Amino acid sequence: MAKSWVNSAERIGADLHLELSGPGGRRAALTRALRDAVRSGRLAPGTRLPPYRSLAADLGVARNTVADAYAELVAEGWLTARQGAGTRVAERAEPLRPAERVAPRSPRTPPRARGPRHDLRQGTPDVSAFPRAAWLASYRRALQQAPNEVFGPGDPAGRVELREALTEYLARARGVRTEPGRIVICSGFAHALRLLFAQDTGSGTGTGTGKDSGAGRGGSRGVLRGPLAVEAYGLGFHRELLAAAGVRTVPLPLDEDGARVDRLTRERAVLLTPAHQFPTGGPLHPERRAAVIDWARARGGVILEDDYDGEFRYDRKPVGAVQGLDPERVIFIGSVSKSLSPAVRLGWMVLPERYVDAVLAAKGEREAWASVLDQLSLADFIVSGAYDRHVRRMRQRYRSRRDRLVTALAEQAPHIDVTGVAAGLHAVLRLPPGTERSTVKAATWQGIALDGLAEFRHPEATGSDMPVRDGLVVGCATPSEHAYGAALEALCGVLPPGEERGSDGG
Template identity: 60%
Template sequence: MADSWATFGRDLHLDLTGPGGLRAALMRALREAVRSGRLAPGTRLPSSRSLAADLGIARNTVADAYAELVAEGWLSARQGSGTRVAWGHLPDGVRGRALPGPAPVARRASGPAPVARRAPGPVHGTGRPRFDLTPGTPDVSAFPRTAWLAAARRALTAAPSEAFGYGTPAGRPELRAVLADYLARARGVRADPDRIVICTGFMQALALLGRTLDAGPLATEAYGLDFHRGVLQRAGHRTVPLTVDEHGARIDELTARDGVADVAAALLTPAHQFPTGVPLHPDRRAEVVNWARATGGYVLEDDYDGEFRYDRQPVGALQGLDPDHVVYLGTASKSLAPALRLAWMVLPDRLVDPLLAVKRTGEWQSGQLEQLTLAEFISSGGYDRHLRGMRLRYRRRRDQLVAALAERAPHVHVSGIAAGLHAVLELPPGTERSIVEAARWQGLALEGLSAFRDPAAPPVPRDALVVAYGTPPDHSFSGVLDALVRALPPGE
């Protein structure tokens, strides 16, 4: 655990592919991050120890790469200040305009100016469940109250007077600037603040996109959330399910099926398919981007828990492959708390004005002060520290779940990657419904995989449980695991 990449420093997404050894690949990736603007001048880099742990390489490799880039002038290093991006390098296309610097975010010049993912289903049996294992909610007891309050005080003190007005549809410029930096650094997103729109949650973002996109069917994954399909359908779109297998959504079905050739967009969860827990295969990532380019369609990338990968550095956002055809959607609901009602979209240029025109027609705006607080929380490093702590907490719980099953129910297999806030437990054929009911009698509210299958999708003979391990409090988690194991069928 102590050597896990999830333990140290600030998040920094780097792709160490290409010719040469690891040191050459790291230097090439850092140069490209600086050149493209993903790492702005003055940005402090992780320590060599932290980055080495993140990337799974030797510390000396990182230290040598840093030293050589300092010598080349890409980075600067001072005693007590760490290693930073040198101020002499500006990315292509931004010369002549100011880049975000280290000044407090609430003092930057201002520019022009509801619903949880899934509520627990009805509970049968006797009385209310003691513990809720249905997916959709993080461990809200771990919300960083002290750090958030300190950020709120700093943001409120520095807030300009106009921040207390009604706000603009795009959201506070301070938050959009900070998010552009953070998403580039941590998720590989190619973002400009002018292409970011702040929303009151993922559902509002999806509804706005549904009303902005051209009429026509939209593809969704065959396993997903019914109210995501519902919001698109209410916007006038027919939804078409894409089969999900061990490699994620079947992208070939976008063109192979009758009646799908005119699909306007595809809603996907590439980093961690919800709820099956598999990532989209690299070949399919390239395939869906090529489909969007060829047809003029869009990929709607739901990165709902992209920061929570426990066995390795997360795969970068799909949006980084083609910002002109991928809409990136993120939210604070999993990383912090649903109550904040803060989400964001990174839009292709040609969608910005049409979507803002829709949002001006009466959509609710996110609270100005919450936006300023989040901007301060991210820029001060509090967000990175909180995410690191939550990664360790969620990983510990997932490890406990896997260990309990291996010891006491070895016939139940955990599928999907080590990521997110839920795990999928594969069950013997024909047992899903009875085990869900047995769990309810044990005081657990949980759902089977079939509850997330699109009714329009072909039936799949697969029985499984979707178990969210983020919500129960730490002191009761061992009891939750005991109850879960009791509900499982005995092994042969």
């Protein structure tokens, strides 16, 4: 039977697997295996081989078998044996003959795809501003202070340290009313949607019946059921994710006051971005906020509040969470994807009490998504004040980016309205009807990456209820500081020209 041996790193440095198989007995098999290891480079020149006794013990062969194999390879020139220096791989082991040459390895890092010259897509914070030193300090403190049980399986609710920190932070910064027992940690907004709408294997028709029937009945899958009302403009990725879970989404028209919540009908749940409608911009009007709470109370419905960039407000007064109006009617969902980095993959759901058990059941018995060490780091990051400092710094930076965009447009394209700039990391440029597609095309030709509003429109949003809007969604955060001016310059260069004024106009 074939025998194999994996050496330990401290004995000969690199991990090596020897397979003793093939014809000719164990000595021949070991000789062949070692020769192949040297020839292929798995045993590098100068590497010290283990003493006869330990290799023999590892492989379950006689000590003499190893001694004979080493001797043969020394004789062939593959190994050297010197008194006091042990047996080593020869420094100039025979080069590979051409026929044996292995194909060149592909480089470890794949070649970088050439990106656009100017990246004005929304979605990413300024990645150059990740607070590396402060995050590292929090990570170190968290690791030093963590009790041993942290390194065992994690609680699916998330670490209590983080839930406590979020309870205080969300109350202070976003007006969220909750307690640690109502918070479930997840890996971000998308994960929260997956947990809430995990494909339902039950026999429900999808609409639910009776009061509060948005809640799943029994079973660990599908806390909520569709159809789900969503804003007529939103993130296609979320709609697709819901569709993949079998959830039908129904578009709600938008106007200058936000989502037309008066159009909610048979749906049991509605997904909104009340602080900063994504992507068109404005906050949900206070009357609409009150109206959607009334709807939820009257119909036993639930509001999913996506607070994706609630911290980044500039001109207007802070817009608190709708959740604060009625914590039993709103599932408030946030993440660090815009405030810190989408690479951290940490988010939170603030739940009405009646959903807590079902969401925990959907998560399973142990934490399987959000690293417990990262959770503790984020808890420290928040409690130490580093999160507030970072958000304040980024708010200033994004505000200045926003100001530069507005100024550039006022100077170079004053006929283009810019909206949605009171908050967030992106703006919407309103375009003359029928010009969006050609403008996006022109931008692409000029190496500018950005999206047209059409990208975000719900495919079932129709006609008079929700007239098509021509526009560009412009992210302000992605280009590096030194490249931003050139990106704005390029952007202004591809915008449709304004109407010519009559010669007597003035």
